[in-house]
Amino acid sequence: MTSLLDSMLWTEHALPASSAHGSVPVKIGEVGSGGPVALITAGIHGDEGPWGAWAIRQLLQSVETSALQGTLRVIPAANPLAMTADLRNAPLDQLDLNRTFPGNEKGSYTERVAHLLAQTALEGVDTVIDLHGGGSWCVNSFVFRMQGGEMLSDCFDAPFSMKAPDRAVSLTGYTRTLGKAVVGVEMGGKSGYERHWAERITKGLHRALAKVGVLSEAGTPAREYETIPVGGSTVLRPTNGGVFVPAVGPDQIGTIVPGGTILGHVYDPGCVELLETLTAPFDQTAILLLRPFITQIEGGAMTYVVAEPQA
Incomplete structure (x- = not known):
């Protein structure tokens, strides 16, 4: 038996970096x-990269050609310099790759990455x-629901789904302007539950690829969890910096x-x-993002993302 990983052909595109x-x-x-296609x-954001790359490998390894x-x-590592530094953005120019599309061939490093993805990786695709x-400091538990890609969102068994912001300079936003079906998945992060979230994402990838006809329906994992739609998100930020001690653990991400x-x-x-003290602001509060560990924190830092469940 030959897996997708065994049959994958890789190309490298060199981008100018530092001296x-x-x-x-x-x-x-x-x-x-x-x-x-x-x-x-x-890895569009470098500190979020390892979890997505791992899920991609698990998919490729588990599905036969x-x-x-x-x-x-x-593309398991779309922003390699940012991933190497374990940072959201590449240290060369500190630009957010997910706010830089469609990029600039003659621009700074991040603008060139965006241009490469827009002109090469997106060529001929039907679905993105x-x-x-959450990356190295938090855990996420939701999926963005985007017009034309609703069926993809439903494939990931995310605890919550939320309407995506209208942002044409992100990868998914730019791809939507091209008339393609897209989904943005915000699941997992450093927490001690990495294997659980990677497996959940892997199964979602399998379902989504079967849904759009890239993979056959045979052997597609059945859905296991309910996805609850939520309204607009609210970010909870401390007024003061200091030592942050969570009162809810990583096992409560994705709960109400x-x-x-x-x-x-x-x-x-x-x-x-x-x-x-940070408290749940709604009668029923969905936890979309949390910091699972004791850490130092600055005033105004994103600490929780919450929302109200919708009937």
Whole structure:
């Protein structure tokens, strides 16, 4: 038996980087020919990259080439310099790649990455699946629902789904302007539950690729979880910086808690005085993002993302 991973052909596209690096390769893999074409990306934000790359590998390793009906293209590390630094953005120019599309061939490093993805990776695609996650400091538990890609959103068994912001400069937003079906997945992150979230994403990728005809329906994993739609998200930020101590753990990401539930505390690191308590703001509060570990935190930092469930 031959897996998609065994059959994947890889090409490297060198991008000018720093004087020390010379150039950095962006690696694009492709398997199959003809039929519907789907692109899976991960690592648009570098600190979110490893979880998406792992899920892509699990998919490629677990699916046999005989199941392929179209063409699959993958980019596990779309922003390699940012991933190397474990940062959201590449340190060379600090631009957010997901706010830079369609890029600029003669621009700075991040603008050139966006141009490469827009002109090369998106060529001929019908569907784009963009994997994000909480990264090294938080855990996420939702999927963006975008017009024309609703069926893709439903494939991922995300705890929550939310309407995507209208942002044409993101990868998925730009791809939507081209008339393609897209989905943005925001699941997983560093928490001790990495294997659970990677498996959940892997199964979602399999379902989505079968839904759009890139893979056959045979052997597609059945859905296991309910996805609850939520309204617009609310970001909870501490007024003061200090030592953050969570009151809800990573096992509660993707759950709904009663209003007033204590989510976390912020303490003065000098005299250990309690500075602030963060609580669930809605009668029924869906937890879309949380910080699972004790850490230092600055005033105004994103600490939780919450929303109200919709009937």
